[in-house]
Amino acid sequence: MSEWYHTRKGEQVGPVDFETLRGMAARGELDAEKDLVWSNGMKDWIAAGKVAGLFDQAPPSLPVVGPDFEPEPGSIEPLEVGACVKRAFELTKKNFGRLVLAMITVLAVYFVVVLVLSAIDAAMGWKPPIESARNQGSVFNQLAMQVVSIFISLGVTRFALNLVSGRSFGIAQIFGEGDKLLRGVGVSILLGLMVVVGLIFLIVPGIWLGLKYGQAMNALVDRNCGVIDAFKYSAKITEAHKAKLMLLGFAAIGIILAGLIALVVGVVFAYPVAGLAWVLGYRWMQLGRRAVIDGN
Numbered sequence: 625m626s627e628w629y630h631t632r633k634g635e636q637v638g639p640v641d642f643e644t645l646r647g648m649a650a651r652g653e654l655d656a657e658k659d660l661v662w663s664n665g666m667k668d669w670i671a672a673g674k675v676a677g678l679f680d681q682a683p684p685s686l687p688v689v690g691p692d693f694e695p696e697p698g699s700i701e702p703l704e705v706g707a708c709v710k711r712a713f714e715l716t717k718k719n720f721g722r723l724v725l726a727m728i729t730v731l732a733v734y735f736v737v738v739l740v741l742s743a744i745d746a747a748m749g750w751k752p753p754i755e756s757a758r759n760q761g762s763v764f765n766q767l768a769m770q771v772v773s774i775f776i777s778l779g780v781t782r783f784a785l786n787l788v789s790g791r792s793f794g795i796a797q798i799f800g801e802g803d804k805l806l807r808g809v810g811v812s813i814l815l816g817l818m819v820v821v822g823l824i825f826l827i828v829p830g831i832w833l834g835l836k837y838g839q840a841m842n843a844l845v846d847r848n849c850g851v852i853d854a855f856k857y858s859a860k861i862t863e864a865h866k867a868k869l870m871l872l873g874f875a876a877i878g879i880i881l882a883g884l885i886a887l888v889v890g891v892v893f894a895y896p897v898a899g900l901a902w903v904l905g906y907r908w909m910q911l912g913r914r915a916v917i918d919g920n
Contacts, residue, residue: 627641628661629662630662645661649679656672707916708904709879709901711915712901781842781903807850808844811851839858839909846906865905872905873902879897
């Protein structure tokens with residue numbers, strides 16, 4: 625059995641056998657471009673990705689993360705914004721047709737809901753609370769639209785979580801999280817109040833609260849937990865990643881702006897890239913680099 629050596633953060637490690645190297649590649653512990661490998665008979669060290677058979681195996685999907693899952697404090701490597709964006713780009717390219725269908729479905733639902741709510745306003749004679757805000761509809765119209773938005777957001781979150789985790793995903797999932805609607809409304813209201821109150825106090829507290837608790841909706845869908853537990857879990861996993869989360873948010877905004885510059889086609893591609901990058905950030909804070917392994 626041949627012995628192999630590899631580099632990790634610039635230091636030589638080994639010897640190990642080839643199957644150990646394959647396992648490291650599958651777990652994301654070996655970088656195809658940055659890490660070098662060498663074995664007897666080779667003239668020079670080469671990039672790990674150039675070794676035949678080292679990265680071509682299909683790793684399993686990410687572990688199922690449920691209500692009992694708790695990452696050990698300090699056990700997850702720092703969030704890498706570039707890795708999340710790169711993986712989001714790859715997933716969008718690979719699943720572009722299904723993602724476009726999902727976006728069309730969501731837009732169609734919103735269009736129908738707007739028509740129905742406008743018809744109800746007209747039939748009941750309800751007016752917007754502020755005369756200058758005629759396009760916003762009545763109070764009932766606005767509240768109903770918010771509830772529908774939260775319902776769709778829960779389903780889209782499930783769709784995205786499954787996609788980035790290498791598990792089955794489909795359009796039906798967008799409408800499959802209705803049992804979490806009341807909790808979703810609770811999370812949305814509390815998070816909105818936190819951020820607004822924080823922004824009133826010199827802006828910085830609002831940003832900090834948004835970063836700390838901004839993963840609560842993901843946690844609610846992912847773990848099927850209560851409102852308070854969702855906020856607690858968000859606070860736990862974001863503890864050491866707030867600065868990188870802010871950078872990931874800026875990166876997502878930059879991607880969407882770049883899509884706008886490229887007009888319609890650019891936006892259609894940019895929007896899912898930005899959304900999946902954010903969900904990948906959530907998974908990274910749970911699982912580390914395994915979150916960006918090509919498992920699907």
